[in-house]
Every structure is written in structure tokens, then in C-alpha cells.
Amino acid sequence: QGDPAITELQPWMQQLGEGVDARPYGMPSPHEAHVKRRSVEWLTADPVSSVNFTPLHDLDGIITPNGLCFERHHAGIAEVDPAQHRLMINGLVDYELVFTMEDLARFPRHNKVYFLECAANSGMEWRGAQLNGCQFTHGMIHNVMYTGVMLRDVLATAGVQTAGKWILPEGADASGMTRSIPMDKALDDCMIATHMNGERLRPEQGYPIRLVVPGWEGNMWVKWLRRIEVGDQPWHHREETSKYTDLLADGAARRFTWAMDAKSVITNPSPQAPLTHGAGPTVLTGVAWSGRGSIPRVDVTIDGGKNWHQARMDGPSFDKSMHRFYFDFDWDGKPMLLQSRAHDSTGYVQPTKNQLRQVRGENSIYHNNGIQTWAVDARGEAENVEIG
Amino acid sequence: IGGAYVAANMMVPQVHTPVAATLGLTAQAQQTAPADTVVFDLGRPATAAEIAAWDIDIRPDGAGLPDGSGDVWTGEDLYIDNCAVCHGDFGEAIGRWPVLAGGQGSLTNDRPVKTIGSYWPYLSTVYDYVNRAMPFGNAQSLTDDEVYAVTAYLLYLNDLVDDDFVLDRETLSTFEMPNRDAFYMDDRADTEYAIFTGEPCMENCKDTVEITARAAVVDVTPEDEAARIARQAAATGTDIGVTEADASAQVAAAETDDPVEEGTTPLAATATDNALADAGPDPELVAAGEKVFKQCSACHQVGDGARNRTGPMLNGIVDHPAGVVEGFRYSKVFGQFAEDGLVWTPEELSAFLAAPRDYAPRTKMSFRGLESDDDLAAVIAYLGTFAQ
Structure with a gap:
């Protein structure tokens, strides 16, 4: 007889749809409502210090839409007012400086596409196959285009002293996230990002600014970045000692395993x-x-x-x-x-x-x-x- | 420094000009920055007070530690009030919150227990993390002496000090943690990359293949009925119009069918009816209460699907008997409240929330209390909007 999708008049063929501005910030079709980040409840004690996963099986191409980038928070989403947010550079620099968000926008801007993968991605699978779905086994990753300024330009303004071999980026959330990063990496390709995929960073991704540490484990990409200290040795803070160290069979542990392998x-x-x-x-x-x-x-x-x-x-x-x-x-x-x-x-x-x-x-x-x-x-x- | 910087700032405000020499930077600074780095005249000098406010990080050598001290017994009281609700009375942890004590000698086991005593290489990390991120949901609320004391008590819980131990800058920076020497630098470049390089086999690489593990047997993947329905709809071309919200509503409905535990008073609908009686709650007061409740939300849930977390769920709590939320393990004092038939009238709730530890000595609730009567009235009005 024929496919009713063809032989029958569909409502959208006959009736008028919503006009412009009905959806001033557009959302996907309601038929795509199943495409969303998901969590595994038993993984963590509480949703404010937890992780959810990018639905890789529902995506194509290489860019992750901003609303689907997996989230990892240690004290929930910091709802930062950019007018009340500052970036401080202190420690082994010639000038200890404070920048407003407007100041940062006056440095030359760069655009780069990078993946961000949590070091624990696929961590639940170490002992054997456990979770059914690439969202859960591999979804602690996203890939977006960042717009931002080069960290080396900001550090040069403060004047890094010869003894300054490490930086300590720090977040403004209630976990005060910190990681030690060697100066070579900081001066090589690290960025202070303000935008992802053309729009401002989403709050859950560190709005108004986050550190971009290309190729290195996601925990180092400090969100809600408020301070960078320059020092002569690493700090050995919680996320680089008790966490994000790789315990081997003999009871020893690798530390500073920054790069994400292929x-x-x-x-x-x-x-x-x-x-x-x-x-x-x-x-x-x-x-x-x-x-x-x-x-x-x-x-x-x-x-x-x-x-x-x-x-x-x-x-x-x-x-x-x-x-x-x-x-x-x-x-x-x-x-x-x-x-x-x-x-x-x-x-x-x-x-x-x-x-x-x-x-x-x-x-x-x-x-x-x-x-x-x-x-x-x-x-x-x-x-x-x-x-x- | 300030003077030199101001002078630089007064130069023509062209972003691309002032070079290192004009800024009066030291020779070291010029050495560190790559040759092509341009120095931008942006930002302003940080004041001493600003740096002091944010520069709280501590290093293993003791750099950053404040004056002060704390002893084990003071630490015990602080720990019981602020930490035990998640980490357990002995650091054994409630639910999936981090275990803080024990685990010595377990690092080569099938299930290693990584605690402060068994795993953490540096004591400074404990001080730094407690100071910047704890208590969870009330970060940076402890004084320097209190952080020293809690840190001392955590050593005591791990059998690393006696009960007369006092922690201060000197004892902290010289303290040797038992697992300190078990960490080494990332050596993947030497131990792995040679093995994992080279042209792999492409044809007739093995004779047989067998499945050795299946995730379906482990069966821990979250159910996702809505996604399954959407897939079927896409496959058959018949979108039956079920959205994610419909499916989750079904799940929620199923969950609320849980039978009320025998012998406990069902959370009466009449109680919340009373709270909502007459003119109903003032919307502005409720909105203010919602903001106040953010302080509570790290431990308590309200609304659809609310569950017990660190604290009991609070739907229907106003005018309801105390200490009887199903499935929550109450402290002794709350057990006594339940036995005495205490009812959470707005007046009783107000008295409790104003000074939790005076009202209910040894309560597990680690909250200092609400000082403002307005906040008290608001949060109780907000809680009153949630029926069981």
C-alpha cells in the first residue's frame, strides 16, 4: 500500500511551526531526549563529588557538544560570577599580579581542539569486563575546541624566575583543586581557556576560566582557575599522592603519570x-x-x-x-x-x-x-x- | 616591586609593546621565557593581604605552614563533630566516603586499602587538604590550630603517634610517613613504550578465540529503559512518544511503593498539610529558604526521589516525629528523641537548627547552626513545602 510516513499527511507538513525566538537558546529535538550524560550511582558516595559520562555511542564526528561533555566535580559546580573572579599569579615571579577576566581577554587568543580524558577512564575495567556500554567504560572523555590565551604569555607578564620550575594551579570551588605541573609543560602548550566550541565555558566545565593541559590527565585541567603559584618543587597535594598515582603489583606506585597514552x-x-x-x-x-x-x-x-x-x-x-x-x-x-x-x-x-x-x-x-x-x-x- | 610595576603600567598602553627590558625584568626572567615570548603590560600588582588570603598551600618541607599547634585529644573532639559523619568514628568510613585509617600492609593485596597511614607519602598533604577542602560542604572553616589538631588525630587513628602527641610546624615538617619511599616517577617511557611499539600482526594472528569474562554476569550497569525504547522506536520507525521523563517517572513511582517499616510512624501527610494550611507559605520566604538550604544540601535531600545520604531525607520533616526516617542510622541522641516522642514543630526545628550541638549533644550532624532568625524561618518554610 505504501509507507504511511509518505502516504499520510504529517502535522509538520500542514501546520505552522514555532517562529524565530521561540527557542532563543536552542535544544536538540525531543526525539533525542535519551542522548544525555549518565552516572553510575554506586561509584561514589555523593553526586557533588562524582562523575558522569559522555554518551559516545550517540555522537559522531570528533567534537563533543558542550552539554554532553562529561562532568567530574570534587565539591559540586562552582557558580562563579565572572565580575567577582580573579586570576592571581604569585610565588617565584618578579611581579605578583592579579588579572580580571577583562584583562585576560586582552592577551592574544588561540583556538585549539584537544581531548580531555580523566585518568580513571576505563578504571572500573582493570580487573575485568564490568560495565555494559562505551558511555560507562570510555565516557570520561570529551573533545572540544578551546579559545583562550597561552599560559606562557600570562606567566611572562609576571616574569618567572630561574628557580621557578613548577606551577600550582588552584581552583575557586569548595575543593580548592590543586595540581603540580612542571614549568616546561606550562610554557609549552598550556592555555587558559575562556570558550569551548565557540561559546563561554559551561559552569560545569570551569566557567569563567579553566586550565588546558593538552594530552595530560583531566584532573590537571583545573576548573574555575583562580590562582597559579610558581615554585621550585612540586607540592605533592592530595590529587597527586593519595589519588592519581598508579599502584603496581609490588605495592609501589608510579606518580606524575601525566600523559594519556593512545x-x-x-x-x-x-x-x-x-x-x-x-x-x-x-x-x-x-x-x-x-x-x-x-x-x-x-x-x-x-x-x-x-x-x-x-x-x-x-x-x-x-x-x-x-x-x-x-x-x-x-x-x-x-x-x-x-x-x-x-x-x-x-x-x-x-x-x-x-x-x-x-x-x-x-x-x-x-x-x-x-x-x-x-x-x-x-x-x-x-x-x-x-x-x- | 609595586613602584617598578606602576612605572611600567604608565607606558603607552599598547598591548604588544613593552618588552622585558623596558619592564625592568631580571635577567633570569628573560632566560626562562622562550625567545619568542612577548611581555604584555596587563594585570595589576597583588597586595600582600590578597596573597595572604589565597596562598594557603602547604608543601612536604613545611613551606606554607602557619604558626599554631594542635593535640590528639582536641583533634578527637573536632573529628567527631566535623568528620565522623562521613569518615566514621575510627576513620573506617561510612558508605563510599574515603577510608582514612588502617590498611597498613594491604597494598599488594587483591583489594588494597589506601589510607593516610597505609598510602599517603607526606603528612603535609593531610594538613593542606583538610585546610582547603574540609569539612565537606564547609571548607576553610577550621582555624589553623584546629587543622593541626585534626591532622594529629588522623595520625593517632593510624597508630602513627601516641595520644600525647602535639603537631606544629616543626613536628609536621619532619614527620616521616611509613609509605613515603614507595613512590617513583612515571617510567612508562622505559618500561612500556618499547613493548607497545612496532608493526602488529594483521592476518591469521591466532587460531582460537574464547570469551573469558562478561559484563552481563557482573550486572552492575545502570538500567536505561527510556534509551532502549528510543532505540526500538528508531529501529522500527515507530516513535511511540515515550520520553526520558516518562520513563523516570515510572521508576520514581515504583520506588515510592516501598512499604513503611513496621513499628515506625508513617510520615503523615497531615503534617505537611498543616504547614501548607490557610494562606500557604510565603513564596519569598520559601525562595529565601531554598538558598539557605544549600548549606544543608551536601548531606540532606528533599523533593522528588529524595533519599537518605549523609543525613536523612527531609521530605515532610516539619511537624513530624523526630528520628524515624526509614533506613537512616541515627545517633544515640536522636534515638532518645524518637523514644521521647519529640515532634519537629517549627519551634523545635528552629531551636535545633540555631545550635545543633547544644540542642542535641553528640548529634552526627556536623553543622554549626544558623545564626539569623530570618534564615531559620526561611529554611523551615522551605522544608514545609515538601510533603512525604
Whole structure:
């Protein structure tokens, strides 16, 4: 007879819609209401010191929409009034200075696309497959274009003294977040960001200013930045001693494990995004990134690693940014074991989870960049599994 | 410094001009900044009072520590009042709040217990963190002496000092934590990168593959009925119009079906009816109360889906019997209130909230109280708007 979507007159074909200004700040279609950040309630004691996850399986391309960037707070969202916010530079500098937000906007501005990944992303998977969905296993990451000023320009105004080898950025929230960062990194590519994807930072991402520390673990990207102290040695504060240190099998722990190694995940299909169309042409896709460069190549397998295929990279390739890959193939409708394997521009190849465990044991929590496996059954449903 | 800077400030306000030499910067400053760095004449000198207000960070060598001291017994009282509600009477932790004591010798176990005593390398970190971020929801409220005392008590809870120990600048900066030498610098470049580099196998890489672990067996992924329905709708092309809100309403409805525990008084609807009787609450007062309640919200929830957290949920609390919210573990004093049949009339609530620890000695509620009668009236009016 014909598809009613065609043969029947739909209301939007006949009636007038809302005019301009009905939605002065637009929102996605109500049919996309399921696309949202989600948390795992049992992970933390309280939502004000917790994390939620980016819905990677609902996104495409390389840019994360601002409202979907995962959140990690240690004392809730600081609701900062920019008129009452200052940035102070103090310590081993020639001039201890205070900047207003207007002052900062007068430094030369730069635009850069970077991923921000929490060091604990995939941390729940160290001991084995646990959470069903790439949102939960890999969603502590987002990738946006920052507009901001170079930290080196701001530091040069204060005049860093020769003995100044470290900085301590500090947040204005009720946790007073602090991390020690070596001066080389501070002067290399760190930024003080005011905008993300063209608009002002969202409150949950550090409005009005946050530190950008490209390629390094997300905890160092201090939000609601209010102060930077320059010193001659690191401070060894809570988030670089009791947390964000990697406990190894022998009871010793690595500290200052800043760089995020190359990693990838297949976002579709995945447990939250099964194949619903049956056998035939299909598009497998995912994202890959490296804190030490770009991603020239991703391999994928659909048979659990017996045979691998080079995926098609598509979209812009920026240093320390997310990359998008696709593998277009004819699904025969039989069960599959899917994996992706990122290669970064240094030649590093993403390891398996068991390779990581052989080096580090199972208590590390942080920096789990092992290869993820999805088992897809004949119905197209996907599950988080590990294979041997 | 100030004079030199003001002189620089008086130069022609062209952003791109003053170079280091004109600013009178030291030779060291020019060395540190990269050759292409331009010095911008922006910002103003920080005053000594401003730096003192914000520069609170402490280092392992004792740099930053204030004058003052605190002993174990003073620390115990402070800890019980301010910390035990989350961290437990002995640092064992309530729920998923951080464990602070014990765990010595556990770092090589399957489930290591990382506490101040078993893991933290430096005592200065404890002082710094307590001072900047604790008590949770009331940061920077302790005096210097009180922070020394709480830090001393945390050492005592970890069997690291005797009960006559006094902590001050000298004893803190020379204190050696047991796990201090178990941390070393990130060595991934030496221990991992060579293993994880090189052209990997692409064809016929293994004969067999088997699944060794499944997330579905662990079964800890949050349910998401709405997303499943949306997926089905997209797949079948029949959007049945179920939104996220509909689905969560169903969940909420199911949760409120929980049976009231036998023997406890059901939170009577009549109580809140009374509070809302006659003209109803003054909207301005309620709005003011909502702001005041932010001080309470770190521990107490109200409204739809409110649950017990660090403190009991407070729906229907006004004119309701004290100490009987289902599922909450009350302190002894609240157990006595329940036995005595105390009812939270606005007058009783007001007296309690004005001075919690006088009204209810040894209450688990670590809140100093509301000084203003206006705030008291407002927050009680706000609480009165929440029915059970």
C-alpha cells in the first residue's frame, strides 16, 4: 500500500511551526531526549563529588557538544560570577599580579581542539569486563575546541624566575583543586581557556576560566582557575599522592603519570547501540586519541583478533585531539567479536588489557588504555567482554 | 616591586609593546621565557593581604605552614563533630566516603586499602587538604590550630603517634610517613613504550578465540529503559512518544511503593498539610529558604526521589516525629528523641537548627547552626513545602 510516513499527511507538513525566538537558546529535538550524560550511582558516595559520562555511542564526528561533555566535580559546580573572579599569579615571579577576566581577554587568543580524558577512564575495567556500554567504560572523555590565551604569555607578564620550575594551579570551588605541573609543560602548550566550541565555558566545565593541559590527565585541567603559584618543587597535594598515582603489583606506585597514552573504542555498535538492521551493509565507527600526538591509523577486527583491517580515518586530524574512524563492511548476521587498536604518531600501538596487566598488575585504577572487546550476537546485541 | 610595576603600567598602553627590558625584568626572567615570548603590560600588582588570603598551600618541607599547634585529644573532639559523619568514628568510613585509617600492609593485596597511614607519602598533604577542602560542604572553616589538631588525630587513628602527641610546624615538617619511599616517577617511557611499539600482526594472528569474562554476569550497569525504547522506536520507525521523563517517572513511582517499616510512624501527610494550611507559605520566604538550604544540601535531600545520604531525607520533616526516617542510622541522641516522642514543630526545628550541638549533644550532624532568625524561618518554610 505504501509507507504511511509518505502516504499520510504529517502535522509538520500542514501546520505552522514555532517562529524565530521561540527557542532563543536552542535544544536538540525531543526525539533525542535519551542522548544525555549518565552516572553510575554506586561509584561514589555523593553526586557533588562524582562523575558522569559522555554518551559516545550517540555522537559522531570528533567534537563533543558542550552539554554532553562529561562532568567530574570534587565539591559540586562552582557558580562563579565572572565580575567577582580573579586570576592571581604569585610565588617565584618578579611581579605578583592579579588579572580580571577583562584583562585576560586582552592577551592574544588561540583556538585549539584537544581531548580531555580523566585518568580513571576505563578504571572500573582493570580487573575485568564490568560495565555494559562505551558511555560507562570510555565516557570520561570529551573533545572540544578551546579559545583562550597561552599560559606562557600570562606567566611572562609576571616574569618567572630561574628557580621557578613548577606551577600550582588552584581552583575557586569548595575543593580548592590543586595540581603540580612542571614549568616546561606550562610554557609549552598550556592555555587558559575562556570558550569551548565557540561559546563561554559551561559552569560545569570551569566557567569563567579553566586550565588546558593538552594530552595530560583531566584532573590537571583545573576548573574555575583562580590562582597559579610558581615554585621550585612540586607540592605533592592530595590529587597527586593519595589519588592519581598508579599502584603496581609490588605495592609501589608510579606518580606524575601525566600523559594519556593512545587509546580507542568502537562506539557503534556497542552495548547501548546494538545493530538493529540485520545482515547487510553496516557502518562500524569509533574514536581514537593519544596524549602524545595524533592518530594516523586504527586497526579493527570483527573476529576477536584473528584478522585485522585498517579502518578509514575521517575528519580533521589534530595533535592531542580525538580522531574518528569508520569500517564499512557487509555483516553476515553471525556473532562477532569487535576490537579497535590505535596507532599514534610516535609509533606506539594500543596494548591489550592483558599486556597492561602483565606490566602493572590489577590495582592501578588509572591509565587503562587497553583494547576494548564487544561481543555482538546474531540479533545484533552487543556486550562488554574479555577474550583470550 | 609595586613602584617598578606602576612605572611600567604608565607606558603607552599598547598591548604588544613593552618588552622585558623596558619592564625592568631580571635577567633570569628573560632566560626562562622562550625567545619568542612577548611581555604584555596587563594585570595589576597583588597586595600582600590578597596573597595572604589565597596562598594557603602547604608543601612536604613545611613551606606554607602557619604558626599554631594542635593535640590528639582536641583533634578527637573536632573529628567527631566535623568528620565522623562521613569518615566514621575510627576513620573506617561510612558508605563510599574515603577510608582514612588502617590498611597498613594491604597494598599488594587483591583489594588494597589506601589510607593516610597505609598510602599517603607526606603528612603535609593531610594538613593542606583538610585546610582547603574540609569539612565537606564547609571548607576553610577550621582555624589553623584546629587543622593541626585534626591532622594529629588522623595520625593517632593510624597508630602513627601516641595520644600525647602535639603537631606544629616543626613536628609536621619532619614527620616521616611509613609509605613515603614507595613512590617513583612515571617510567612508562622505559618500561612500556618499547613493548607497545612496532608493526602488529594483521592476518591469521591466532587460531582460537574464547570469551573469558562478561559484563552481563557482573550486572552492575545502570538500567536505561527510556534509551532502549528510543532505540526500538528508531529501529522500527515507530516513535511511540515515550520520553526520558516518562520513563523516570515510572521508576520514581515504583520506588515510592516501598512499604513503611513496621513499628515506625508513617510520615503523615497531615503534617505537611498543616504547614501548607490557610494562606500557604510565603513564596519569598520559601525562595529565601531554598538558598539557605544549600548549606544543608551536601548531606540532606528533599523533593522528588529524595533519599537518605549523609543525613536523612527531609521530605515532610516539619511537624513530624523526630528520628524515624526509614533506613537512616541515627545517633544515640536522636534515638532518645524518637523514644521521647519529640515532634519537629517549627519551634523545635528552629531551636535545633540555631545550635545543633547544644540542642542535641553528640548529634552526627556536623553543622554549626544558623545564626539569623530570618534564615531559620526561611529554611523551615522551605522544608514545609515538601510533603512525604
